[in-house]
Structures are given as C-alpha cells and as structure tokens.
Amino acid sequence: MSAERDELMRLVQGLADDQVPEVLDDVRRHLRPVRDKPWPPRWFGSAEGDGTAVGARSEELLAEGFGR
Numbered sequence: 001m002s003a004e005r006d007e008l009m010r011l012v013q014g015l016a017d018d019q020v021p022e023v024l025d026d027v028r029r030h031l032r033p034v035r036d037k038p039w040p041p042r043w044f045g046s047a048e049g050d051g052t053a054v055g056a057r058s059e060e061l062l063a064e065g066f067g068r
Helices: 003-013 017-029 052-056 058-063
Strands: none
C-alpha cells in the first residue's frame, strides 16, 4: 500500500462521525463507477503463447517478489 493511501486511511479513521457524510460526498465526486472500465482491458491476451510458461514458473516469480 502506498504512503498516500496509508495517510488517507489514518485521516479517515480520525474523522468525527458527524463529518463522515460530508467527506464521503466529496470523495464520491472524485470517483468514477467501475462499470466505466471495459473488461477485459485492451492489453489482455496481448502476449504470445497460452500462459503455461508463466504458470509453470509461478512459484519462482512469486519468490522473486513479482506482484509486490
């Protein structure tokens, strides 16, 4: 998790209950619905092959920190 996201979580936890509705309305104005994102994304399936090479190496890739 990024430092900014951690800070946001700390700030939200520190809000008084009566401040939550106003802050929530403000945050919602900055978000777009998930349904606006096409699925699958354009890059999905763009690599050659069927994925078995990556799947066969999954433990090795995870051990190296892939995805962190």
